[in-house]
């Protein structure tokens with residue numbers, strides 16, 4: 001594994017997966033996502049794992065999908081690559097996944113945290129869907145999961161403005177479960193994981209599935225719609241300009257084309 005670290009037993013029945021691309025703020029390139037998919041599938045199949053913690057580092061959970069890998073893609077290339085298969089695998093993991101978030105959780109990073117079952121945050125966590133700033137829209141569930149989590153008005157503001165939410169705001173909006181100081185948020189996450197891991201894994205998995213059922217039928221449809229719209233942005237000059245400007249560290253100039 002080059003881009004993640006996996007520890008199968010940090011405590012009995014508790015596994016830890018750490019995103020490990022620190023220089024790029026854990027930007028989610030294809031290789032990292034493939035490693036993550038494989039690790040989660042492996043842990044899901046391992047009977048001595050009951051709860052999975054997914055984390056980054058103090059500075060970043062993940063600053064989004066890797067913009068440099070996406071910048072030049074055409075809409076059709078995006079459709080044909082079908083990278084969402086990897087993300088679907090994460091969504092279908094049967095065991096509970098707790099995201100332990102510190103620093104940036106942006107774009108795909110925020111979507112990854114929201115795909116987990118619970119989010120524990122450090123006081124330094126920052127959440128956002130800033131895709132609009134680079135000429136595209138959230139593509140991995142952001143428009144759907146954010147809206148379910150915090151409601152239409154706040155979700156609309158966050159996604160249309162690209163603004164970031166502080167950990168405390170995210171807590172008051174109901175996006176995260178708890179906020180703790182940086183020094184203790186991981187310890188508190190492990191405590192929660194151990195509590196869950198002590199229960200019947202059968203009951204826990206069935207309970208997770210049942211909670212997810214409460215919105216999954218709608219989610220399926222919503223995700224499909226979001227995906228198509230996300231792909232469509234890659235047919236625009238503005239997406240090329242937005243992502244190119246990020247890579248070249250300049251302000252983008254949008255033409256509405």
Ligand code: DAK
Nearest residue numbers: 024025027063064065066067068083084106107108139140
């Ligand atoms: N992609 C690639 N590189 C990134 C990155 C990203 N998302 N975020 C940061 N980096 C890199 C920077 O380019 C920089 O690299 P060097 O220049 O040193 O080589 C390094 O990480 C450190 O970043 P900064 O120098 O920018 O650090 P700052 O502290 O000044 O700023 C920041 C931190 C997080 C505010 C800033 O880096 C930033 O704005 N990052 C981009 C945030 C963003 O726009 N995220 C949304 C990306 S779009 C899909 C699934 C998911 C998605 C799409 C498709 N499929 C399955 C098809 C999701 C899309 C997105 O997430």
